[in-house]
Amino acid sequence: MRTPIIAGNWKMNKNPKETQEFLDGIKGKLPESGVEAIIGAPAIDLTTLVAGAEGTPLKTAAENSYFEDAGAFTGETSPKALDEMGLDYVIIGHSERRQYFKETDEDINKKAHAILKNNMFPIICCGETLEQREAGKAEDWVTGQIENAVKGISADDLVKSVIAYEPIWAIGTGKTATADQAQEMVHVIREKIASLYDADTADKVRILYGGSVKPANVKELMAKEDIDGGLVGGASMDPESFLALVNYNK
Numbered sequence: 001m002r003t004p005i006i007a008g009n010w011k012m013n014k015n016p017k018e019t020q021e022f023l024d025g026i027k028g029k030l031p032e033s034g035v036e037a038i039i040g041a042p043a044i045d046l047t048t049l050v051a052g053a054e055g056t057p058l059k060t061a062a063e064n065s066y067f068e069d070a071g072a073f074t075g076e077t078s079p080k081a082l083d084e085m086g087l088d089y090v091i092i093g094h095s096e097r098r099q100y101f102k103e104t105d106e107d108i109n110k111k112a113h114a115i116l117k118n119n120m121f122p123i124i125c126c127g128e129t130l131e132q133r134e135a136g137k138a139e140d141w142v143t144g145q146i147e148n149a150v151k152g153i154s155a156d157d158l159v160k161s162v163i164a165y166e167p168i169w170a171i172g173t174g175k176t177a178t179a180d181q182a183q184e185m186v187h188v189i190r191e192k193i194a195s196l197y198d199a200d201t202a203d204k205v206r207i208l209y210g211g212s213v214k215p216a217n218v219k220e221l222m223a224k225e226d227i228d229g230g231l232v233g234g235a236s237m238d239p240e241s242f243l244a245l246v247n248y249n250k
């Protein structure tokens with residue numbers, strides 16, 4: 001039985017004061033079990049986020065980290081320091097990081113290893129462009145991204161990690177993949193994990209869908225067999241909306 005996840009990704013939004021206001025807005029309102037609620041916030045907000053999440057069911061994520069623990073890497077964030085701060089997860093391979101910051105599959109794999117070595121778990125993102133989908137190349141592209149990202153990762157570590165399928169054409173566009181389209185690709189990813197590892201590992205790993213998930217469509221997405229949750233941008237920023245997502249089954 002895979003515990004569902006609702007993970008927010010605030011991207012480069014909110015300052016520490018706004019982070020605290022969000023935390024005050026959800027205080028005491030998250031379910032204790034049945035769903036894992038995660039917020040991914042900018043590095044500058046993480047101290048506030050971790051302090052506010054302590055003693056509550058909320059899990060925390062950084063939106064990126066470097067793959068070295070320390071050194072002369074001006075402007076980067078150390079995965080070792082993130083672990084010491086108390087972070088649970090790190091989002092890696094988001095399409096915005098691949099597109100704007102030129103992150104490669106190799107970087108993403110190195111980051112996954114660095115995060116696991118530092119006792120956190122990666123949320124590994126993948127997804128195709130509209131052009132790739134229309135050319136019938138989406139499945140090969142996405143499964144290729146996953147194969148490269150998980151190289152050298154043990155099955156034990158993979159089942160505690162998270163995969164997020166986010167078709168680029170559905171991010172921030174208001175254009176959600178239909179629940180059937182999302183299910184279809186998430187199923188393909190699960191089959192890929194089965195071929196790279198085994199059926200048991202594929203059955204245990206949680207795979208999220210992301211791209212214009214909101215309270216109005218979350219239930220339909222979550223009803224799909226292979227979809228274990230959502231990685232949510234815009235609709236995760238407001239406490240009421242985030243709580244509505246987390247309580248999708250109520």
Ligand SMILES: O=C(CO)COP(=O)(O)O
Pocket residue numbers: 009094166170171172173174210211212213231232233234235
């Ligand atoms: O990129 C996303 C989450 O990582 C999706 O963003 P939106 O939910 O705003 O479309």
